[in-house]
Amino acid sequence: MANTDDGRHTLPGGADYLIRHATLRQLQLLEAIVRLGSFTRAAEELFLTQPTVSMQIKKLSETLGTPLFRHVGRSVEPTDAGREVYAACREILGTLTDLEVKLSDLKGLKRGRLRLGVVTTAKYVAPEILGAFCRQYPGIEVSLGVTNREHILERLMAHDDDLYVAGQPRESSEQIESIPFAPNPLVVVARVDHPLATERDVPVERLAEENLILREPGSGIRDAVLRRFKEAGIEPRVRMQLGSNEAIKHAIVGGLGISVLSLHSLRLESSGGGLVLLDVQGFPIMRRWHLVHWRGRELSLVARTFLEFAIGYEPEIQVRLGNARAAFEQVRAGLRQREAKA
Numbered sequence: 001m002a003n004t005d006d007g008r009h010t011l012p013g014g015a016d017y018l019i020r021h022a023t024l025r026q027l028q029l030l031e032a033i034v035r036l037g038s039f040t041r042a043a044e045e046l047f048l049t050q051p052t053v054s055m056q057i058k059k060l061s062e063t064l065g066t067p068l069f070r071h072v073g074r075s076v077e078p079t080d081a082g083r084e085v086y087a088a089c090r091e092i093l094g095t096l097t098d099l100e101v102k103l104s105d106l107k108g109l110k111r112g113r114l115r116l117g118v119v120t121t122a123k124y125v126a127p128e129i130l131g132a133f134c135r136q137y138p139g140i141e142v143s144l145g146v147t148n149r150e151h152i153l154e155r156l157m158a159h160d161d162d163l164y165v166a167g168q169p170r171e172s173s174e175q176i177e178s179i180p181f182a183p184n185p186l187v188v189v190a191r192v193d194h195p196l197a198t199e200r201d202v203p204v205e206r207l208a209e210e211n212l213i214l215r216e217p218g219s220g221i222r223d224a225v226l227r228r229f230k231e232a233g234i235e236p237r238v239r240m241q242l243g244s245n246e247a248i249k250h251a252i253v254g255g256l257g258i259s260v261l262s263l264h265s266l267r268l269e270s271s272g273g274g275l276v277l278l279d280v281q282g283f284p285i286m287r288r289w290h291l292v293h294w295r296g297r298e299l300s301l302v303a304r305t306f307l308e309f310a311i312g313y314e315p316e317i318q319v320r321l322g323n324a325r326a327a328f329e330q331v332r333a334g335l336r337q338r339e340a341k342a
């Protein structure tokens with residue numbers, strides 16, 4: 001770096017200096033740290049160690065001659081310079097992503113990348129669809145991000161993935177295309193020895209007497225469940241909140257209460273896992289997933305092809321759901337028989 005007479009650093013040759021001294025990897029790191037608000041999370045996302053990340057940011061900051069982050073308590077925050085660099089990084093990386101899309105479109109479907117972001121209920125089918133897709137297009141590299149509704153919407157806003165599988169959009173937007181996809185019924189789940197397990201048409205008000213296990217704030221299932229309770233004018237007795245469908249299943253088996261989950265998340269338990277579906281009025285809550293993407297940003301050929309492939313896969317998903325429903329009916333029938341004999 002050149003020094004002026006008064007000791008200030010200058011960047012000779014404009015971008016030439018940055019091109020020689022900064023790397024795209026460093027810019028990618030800075031972008032991830034600002035977006036995720038943490039060195040650790042950025043390191044995780046980019047499969048690097050934290051010392052590597054710190055070292056690269058130190059180098060970038062030396063190159064630019066200014067600190068890029070400051071510590072605030074236990075978290076980090078970009079300095080004004082860091083914020084400027086971040087804005088530039090978003091543009092540079094966005095341009096590179098568009099370039100990648102255009103180049104891979106030129107190569108057709110032999111090579112390419114698909115980044116899919118899905119809500120947690122869709123993680124029970126997305127890997128299967130991706131598996132079938134990759135068998136057909138083996139040169140395509142796929143990544144699957146799974147998180148709750150709120151975080152998927154954040155990822156959508158930040159253009160983090162090519163395509164999303166999310167729940168019902170709350171409001172329609174001109175900029176966002178949202179194509180209805182497979183059904184996602186939310187069912188009331190209890191332990192197999194629950195007193196309501198063999199009852200039919202249980203009034204929804206009866207659920208007010210049950211301990212309810214709810215998903216975390218930000219979850220689409222949670223919103224749907226709370227809305228249904230509100231419509232029925234009943235106050236849920238929330239026993240605990242858990243950030244994972246799997247943890248909730250374990251909590252039900254552990255006797256902590258009942259819950260409402262996606263039938264997709266219960267497919268493995270439908271033929272014996274200590275769980276039953278309760279037949280409650282107003283349930284299942286019939287929801288649909290949607291395939292979501294930005295209208296203004298052209299979908300890559302790979303993403304377009306996947307979208308059509310996923311829509312074509314829907315009948316398969318319906319069959320699996322039907323099988324799960326039938327298997328749970330069998331569980332109920334078995335319980336009723338046992339009850340009748342006793």
Ligand code: PGA
Pocket residue numbers: 119120121122147148149150166167168184215218219220221222262287
């Ligand atoms: P989530 O899933 O509860 O993980 O946000 C939402 C959905 O299925 O709509």
